[in-house]
Amino acid sequence: MYKLFNSSWRDDAVQLDRQRGVYTAPELVRPINHVGRFFSVPGPHIVHPSPQRTPLLLQAGTSRAGKQFAAQHAEAVFVSAHAPAVVARNIAEIRQTARDAFGRDPAAIKVLALVTPVLGATEEEARAKLAEYRRYASHEGALALFGGWTGIDLDRYGDDEELRQVESNAVRSTVEGYARFAPTNSKWTKHTVAEHVSIGGNGPVLVGTPAQVADGLEAWVREADVDGFNFAYVLFPQSFKDIIDLLLPELRRRGLFWDDYAVPGGTYRENFYGVAGQKYPPAEHVAAKYRWAAGVPASEHQIPG
Template sequence: MSREIRLNAFDMNCVGHQSPGLWTHPRDQSWRYKDLDYWVHLAKTLERGKFDGLFIADVLGVYDVLNGNADAALRHSAQVPVNDPLQLVPTMAYETEHLGFGLTASLSFEHPYTFARRISTLDHLTRGRVGWNIVTSYLNSGALNIGQAQQARHDDRYDLAEEYLEVCYKLWEGSWEDGAVVRDRASGIFTHPEKVHPINHHGRHFTVPGIHLSEPSPQRTPVLYQAGSSSRGKDFAGAHAECIFVAAPSKTVLKRYVANVREAAARAGRNPREILAFNLQTVILGETDAEAKKKFDEYRSHVSYEGALALISGWTGIDFGQFAPDEPLRHRYTNAVQSAVETFTTIDPDRVWTVREMADWVGIGGFGPVFVGSPSTVADLLQEWVEDTDVDGFNLAYAITPGTFEDAVDLLVPELQRRGVYKTGYREGTLREKLFGAGPRLAAPHPGAGYRDLAGQRQTIAASA
């Protein structure tokens, strides 16, 4: 029996997102990112298509690696200007009933005490439809602009991330007991103070002695997303993530990544099947294959080569402006450049990529693959990838917005539903309940569930001392 396919929409509070230059297309409306009506229309469209969620990416910093400055990013709107993603959510949640919202927020640049309150507030306002994409940030410009000397080393960022989550778990799960809030008008008691506990956290990076400022929200801890691709990142995802995102351009890369994270989850004592994996994908649809191909060619004519290089340079930390557009890369330059194109070689091991060809690939949909065709053709490909890689679904990027998403809802979703591999309705409850069909809160053996009884744990420690 074919597995159910899950879909998220992948967007960002900016212009163009993963398709640099496509803002010049006459039907693209990403320039309306400052308009709440634009976001409400998108949210309603996605809910009509029974998407699990709208995943909103974010960066704190600019893509200034190409040629050593941000000129190309600014000129071609390569994820700049960019606005805060969290402020979009309450309005979209008010206008929808089921759609989930995955927010990217970097733990490198905000203290967990204030961040935990912001997420609890969103979880309240959305009635439990919030997820958090845990990122440690990769742009050095972001670190510099909040006063750090430079971006912290990769493994040091994950050390901080482990403690950051510990603080958040203590605040979300352990500070307020169930039943602390009674709102008893007769007695005049709103909250039983003996059921609210300071977390008394004193760690290497953070000191948080007090209580969580928010009363427990529907999920307490938001649904946890993670997208680390390094060995350390995959171990972190295996321990903490409920959903993982990857931008694999080939089935080979995707299958290996999903298997690695599931193995990491098993090592952490978790059920590997309880982690949902999503790959970055872009689908260009038409009523026929020929119509879709014509649309794709039209989109490609708007791609910004320089804008694509700005993104690739920022993602890899390599200034691709130093290479001629049509020079082959694989055997000519440093090991760093070879590692940057290693992922691409899995698409065709015999192919020698040039900078121009990499930019062409990234120009629509970023590192993820692009599927072009009729609903039947694209559905075949999605099902093939699910069966061959063990991925659970796809994070759909856009070429133009909202057009790419409208095509997915109007053309692709009905075809998937006809095949019996896509839901026809939402589960009730919070985002966690909709995704996993269980309760609204983290469950053991997830590490977050272990912080639930802070008072009891302290009594046990005191008694054994």
């Protein structure tokens, strides 16, 4: 992929010279003849590169392979877990591997956590919304999802059994993570887990006023070391309208939400890093060595294998 985006067309290959009638200088485009496991591209890359060359690389998942891939390639990582501590461990591992194994700046890898906010002008209103949403949720489907994510079958436990008191360490620790933002006196049975998973999936559900939800977001930033959030919705588009109308003013009041792009008119990557001119991946990223920069003869830029 990096060869196609970066090595086939030199940065200045596109001339756009109307007076000479030259769109592209052919000597600045070279064949790659890429042959890969999943696809092949004979000759050069068939279109000129975008302003970013390599698209901003976002990766999802924190499996062992996923974390290794993220450490080498990702510029942003989507994560999901109910406990900030779980996310914090995964993020720390990704960033350490990025630094130690691939020479990358670990702070340059941004992490976005899955969160489902349920907002109301009052806490009572928000909880009433959540109760209404749960009326339409499937507990059976939620427990099937839980089993697929965790490998834990909760059918073996009784309807009223408190899962934070069972013998299984895996069950106890998993459910403790789910209960992180729940009232301290709440009881967590398999039906509680099903209710929790049915709305919000494998991420936390933050319920309350804009101030309460913002407090929850700040706790995740502080405890999990995340850089931002991937907001999920319960209703479309109402959930996003609530975020816009209720949550964003509170985040702006706290200085936690931007008012404009860092680089107006810039590329996604320039605004992602907040650096004008940062159209390409950073110099320490693996993609950088594939770039055929302007002014460099083809003979002086060897395409990595």
